[in-house]
Amino acid sequence: MRAPSSRSSRSWRSSRVYFLMTIPALVLFFVFHTYPALEGIFYSFTNWPGYGDFQFVGLKNYLNLLKDGRAWDSYLFTFKFAIISTLLVNLLSMLAAVLLNERIKLKRLLRAVYFLPNVLSILIIGFIFNYIFTYLLPALGERLGITALATNILGNPALAWVGVVFVAVWQASAFNTLLYLAGLQAIPDDLYEAASIDGAGRWQRFARITFPLIAPFFTINMVLAMKNFLMVFDHIMALTGGGPGRATESISLLIYRGGFQGGEFAYQSANAVIYFLVILVVSFLQIKFLQKREVSL
């Protein structure tokens, strides 16, 4: 009779240890993550400017956001940027991963080079490309007589977004290449050998074997890349500061600017809540849509 009771007291003691291991993390996470998030939602129903008193205003902030041209512009820009960048990143990094997985010379070196952008600061890369777009490309364009290049694209409201996309793709392709390569390396070689014995061409092998087998990675990459690009901030701070005018003002930048510098704490909190819902819906739809394709392949 003694053995079971001592075991249960020991398991009681060990379950107390498990609790003690998690409680501090739970408290800290609540204090620094959940509480501020709830606070943001709370203030979104007030008119608090970030200091002094406030009153409840109900849904007024949300209704005003629907009529706010600046907010609409930032959503349009952010989505245009995120969709184009996501597609380009996935296209380029899948291509790079397939090539890197081939039997090539300098494999180690080339891999190291292709992953390099992933370890660099987006802000600093942005400053470097800012210089390239502002001085180097126009100088090159003049010398070669290409008028399209002769002006700084970051100074052109219609083209500045192209520069932001370029830098984002340059930097983000590295990590996605790595994810795809991890997927490709999990495919056994004999599948390809069997296929080439059956006379399958290079494209057929990609379409019939490679792509279906890395489809789960395709889903993850599309969702992750899209979510990251919807949050774009550093690139814009380094390249355009949201300009020219407000041509490249992303949602994060608008919340940051309006919230900290424009006395719109409550108003931008409402914007952040909408932004949260939008990201949730987009991620959900992507996962649903892409997973359905995965199964049918």
Place this chain on the structure above:
Amino acid sequence: MARKTNWAATVLLVLGSLVILFPLYLTVTIAFKDPREMARSIISLPRTLRWENFAQAIQMTSFFRSFGNSFLITAAAVGLTLLTNSMVAYAIARNMHKRFFRFLYYYFISALFIPFPIIMLPIVKETSAMGIDNQIGLIFLYVVYGLAFNIFVYVGYLKTIPTSLEEAAIIDGCGVWKLFWKIVFPLMAPINATVGTLTTLWVWNDFMLPLIILNKPEAMTLPLVQFVFQSQFSTNYNLAFASYLMAMAPVLVVYVLAQKWIISGLMRGALKS
């Protein structure tokens, strides 16, 4: 069946790598030039190496102070992340059959879907009210915000470790606390390498949190300093690039020395998620 070298792929990849390396080449060469040489040609190699650019940039941006801040914040955040997040994940992974721990798992992971801007404004108010709008507060935030993703990765890994060893240790009278630190934590070395690499890159390069949390120049990190000094650099790109190069150099050096481990660590993370 040995296949031949794919030369077309090799050539394409080499051409592509020029697009990646060119901005870095430009950074190094511009950092060593003076404005007169720049006027002659932007992309040529520098004729003389102007080390003064670096000395001036160091003085202007208080490089060593911000480097120290970045280093301290990164080291502390990574160290604390590895020690605490792995422990929390262990407690969760071994008690998933209990409602409380299952709740914790989903509670932490659901934070992955909450975009930072919704927290951004209140957290600034909170940290300044608590008097931790400094390096210490930043370290705390990185350790706490990392939980969402790290719990996911760690729990996934812990599920693959057989529990028979732990059960044997418990029968021998080993307590949970000792069991974790003596037996399980060492077994988690590969996944700790992954989490450590990802956390290092995130914290070292992060710009947004320091931008909103830190107030005083004494506390600034390397990326934040580059941003703050943009206006002062504007007349002298050689100084600016010397400063950028110094800010990137630590990560570049570590990457060159340890790229094999970094890449395999990141790959493992990729397969886990």
